[in-house]
Amino acid sequence: MKINNIDGEVVKDNETYILKDNTSLNNFVISSTTLHAGKSTKGHNHDGKEEVYLIISGTGKMDLDEKTIPIEGGDMVLIEDGVFHRVHNTGDVDLYMVCIFDGDRENVYRT
Template identity: 35%
Template sequence: MHTRYNEIPAYQTKDGSEIRELMHPTVHGNANQSLAEARVEPGEQTALHRHRLSEELYHVTAGSGIMTLGDDRLPIGAGDTIAITPGTPHNVHNTGHETLVILCCCSPAYAHEDTELL
């Protein structure tokens, strides 16, 4: 399996971020997880939400901001990785001056139906 970034269309997810599904079982044939790139522009934030089934790993590749993770608010920046357990409320707020870019790995794979807005 192989994808090319410039051939993958971006779309907006339920939480309000712009997403590119870099690898997803329903599209690419891999089995158990998805990998996407999320982009949040300066001053913007995603909606507080949780996933009933999916565990997520966020890896920040550019920008900076604040992540709400349950009751905690964490400063995040390029090079940081965050584990989000199923059921944990979370969102990100871009508090910097450049686009906040996050690689998101979900297992099981991301599904709109598994996203509950809070």
């Protein structure tokens, strides 16, 4: 598996992003998002779960509760339990990121 192709199943594919989940591990989901230029995710938070975001390419910003941080390829962002997070692609090309979280998508996300 290469970090720019995590394999897995396409969960969503629309004008905002392509979201793909690899659920081959027993305890973790490896998810990739290709966020199109000028687009933003809806954002979400979840209790009892933490996430690690690896920004592979592109530039943007991430909302973490009341704080906004710049992000770019090579960055790692640790999302603590219960923190609202949303990603904005502020660049002219797709922003590609990989997210790792414990559990399954159905029991993790609330929008």
